[in-house]
Amino acid sequence: MPSQFPWRLAEITLKDVRAANIQAAVLTFGATEPHNLHLPYATDNFQVEAIADKACGLAWEKGARVALLPNIPFGAEQNLFAFPLAIHVEQDILNQIVESVAKSLERCGIQKLVIINGHGGNDFKACLRTMLARTRVFCSLVNWYQSSADVAKTLFENPGDHADEMETSLIQALRPELVDMPSADAGTMRVSRFDAARKGWAWYPRPFDRLTTNSGAGDPRKASADKGRTYLDVVESRIADYLVELSAAEIDDTFPFRA
């Protein structure tokens, strides 16, 4: 029986792949790490997997032939080292995965790869610059949480960046049975002692055991499943639109620019 989800590579056959004429592949990266006291360790994976799956499905409906690859569930976790079972995989290894996947696509004639990243500690920009010299596959990056920051500002009252109101709302929408709201702390963050860092022009990685109380950064207590669903709809449809446009684009002399 043919799959109801023909974009999910994990669920289709060689016969399906041969018939589909795949134009682009999507590879997601998440993380395995604590999220305050109320969200599960796989929070980033649940989010990025759901977003990429829906975006690929919407894009497929509009004619884009995309293949969603299985998620990579580990990310760079130097910031959360001090917490138990934050599973750290070096960025270099993540970059090697991107390169190996891109070269696998190249061998079978697929010319486009989209990385959808769901973990703020991962940083693929340098990797994609390196890829320009190592493969002809066009590699692009979507940090999904940057796709709809304008909407997040209007939807969520309390900004944050880890296990905050936004992330909590998403898991309430996606996996409500895994949210332990009464245990959440307020997600308070220490303020930098350096003026340049407070103004945003000096940067350093933040050890979350010193920045936060229980790894949560941002107050999650105004979260709701409704907000989460609304936000997911926007993120998913924006990413789907990009996948449709990218899949249809011809790789010619001026790609990825207009002639």
Ligand SMILES: [Zn+2]
């Ligand atoms: Zn997260």
